[in-house]
Amino acid sequence: MILKSSEATKLISAASPVAKKVQIHEMKMHGDKMMMRPIKALAIPADSAFELKPGGYHVMLIGLNKPLVKGDKVPIKLTFRSKAGAKSTLDIQAEIRDLNYSATPAAMDPMQTK
Numbered sequence: 001m002i003l004k005s006s007e008a009t010k011l012i013s014a015a016s017p018v019a020k021k022v023q024i025h026e027m028k029m030h031g032d033k034m035m036m037r038p039i040k041a042l043a044i045p046a047d048s049a050f051e052l053k054p055g056g057y058h059v060m061l062i063g064l065n066k067p068l069v070k071g072d073k074v075p076i077k078l079t080f081r082s083k084a085g086a087k088s089t090l091d092i093q094a095e096i097r098d099l100n101y102s103a104t105p106a107a108m109d110p111m112q113t114k
């Protein structure tokens with residue numbers, strides 16, 4: 001997913017009807033292991049193409065209401081807040097690609113990434 005904005009904004013939350021929770025995650029090296037952790041907001045610089053991808057910042061679906069298979073399209077609502085405090089939402093359709101993910105922490109439930 002590539003986010004573009006003409007002005008600086010922040011991705012502050014995400015939601016989907018297919019999952020109990022949708023979190024914004026970042027990836028960080030921890031020793032020689034790649035770990036992910038939820039962050040409160042993701043700053044999107046003005047006039048940039050900000051890419052969310054496996055191995056980097058991503059949106060993670062937690063507690064799926066039903067199993068998803070490759071090729072499924074899931075709706076995700078992204079909520080942004082501008083510098084001035086105005087909220088806006090963006091509805092996207094995310095296509096399920098690869099369900100295998102090597103960086104899933106053992107402490108978390110089985111989950112799927114986009």
Ligand SMILES: [Cu+2]
Binds near residue numbers: 025059
């Ligand atoms: Cu994650």
